[in-house]
Amino acid sequence: MRVGIADGESEVVAHLKLIVQDLGHEAVGFVESSALTQALSKKTTFDLVILDWNIPGSDGYSILQWMETNLPKRPPVIMMASRSAKRDITDALNAGADDYITKPEDRSIIAARVSALLRGSSATGAFDTEVTYGKYTMNRLEQSVTLHGKTAFLTAKEFELAEMFFKNADRTLARNFIMETIWRTTATLATRTLDMHISRVRAKLDLRPENGFRIFTVFGYGYRLETIPL
Template identity: 40%
Template sequence: MRVAVLDDDSTQRDFVGDALSPAGYSCTFFAEGRALISNLRHETYAIVILDWNLTDIPGDQVLRWIRDYHGSSLPVLFMTARSSERDIVHALNAGADDYVTKPVHANVLLARVSNLLRRTSAPKQAPPAEQFGDFIFNLREEDVYFQGEPQRLSKKEFQVALLLFQNLGRPLSRNHIVDTVWKHSTPGMTTRTVDTHISWVRRKLNLRPESGYIIVPIYGYGYRLERLG
């Protein structure tokens, strides 16, 4: 899983990388809040780890932007030297999902990150179907219907299509699609496979202006599903 780490102390960034990388987490590091915000406009992560005291803008302002832009879908862990009860309450009320104070042991940090991801990704009671305009996704049978007519998709094509519709208007990176649909479990899996499945989904669901939806490629990044009109 991909982790965004915001901390202006290079020693702390190295510490987080050393703590999480052996467990399979892929960390991307940022020294300034504005750099992270810019990146989060087009990149996708499983979790964000924030420091509070930064050189440009404070971490609680970064958190507010994340909640305004991503809502509650992106887990945020505060990791900071600020340890007063007032600061902890402030951060949690601002939308942080968890809070740890420096210094923290590597095993504790790993446990908090893993627990937070389990908690936020715990399966919820899913509806039997989701509808997007004339498209209906039967989640139990993994079937798609357009205007009442079944559309023949493979299991992976269904998952790719559902991911696009569930993130309507949001850019999705190829890496995020791989993480979500294939979970890195397929030997020889490449982002080229994503492009091929996107092409099949576009053709089989006729995601063109006449259907009301189009898949927009984002050069060097991924794709975004847009609804017209």
């Protein structure tokens, strides 16, 4: 697959290109926003774009808007933002970015997030009775999850929520998206229900780093199930 990487710092571009190439994909680097949009204007196709929020010549929001307007189908976008500028992360996600990377970030985390977006439709078939995510095995008929030989039985909503997180591991999910998908509502009162269900899923599935996954809150946006390299 082909990944476009746009960042004003050539060292960052080189670093990300190596990570993408080590995953077996092609990487094309840009150090200015105009170079990226020119390539896209010439119908250069990317399966994923990694974009700096503060790229010289423009900004992440403007580039996202340009892509939405000018491309028949916008590729997934991972936005990069400084770790010290948390508001940039929220703004990037609200602007339509599919994921984000805070700089600097661990190589393995970057690789996991790139892989998650490139997997696309290659995920396990929707009609399989059992699906496995790391150490976890989910049984759709029993609505149960097995870890280390111990089985936890979930309610219908808990199971639906857990499966949504596993399918979207290493991607940040907006609260509204979760509530619309599972509860068919975005009502304010439903957020308490969401928080309660996430707490129960975390406890029942024992989602901890030593088991390969953890759920954490993305302030002002939603939740993320992160893969922890073991």
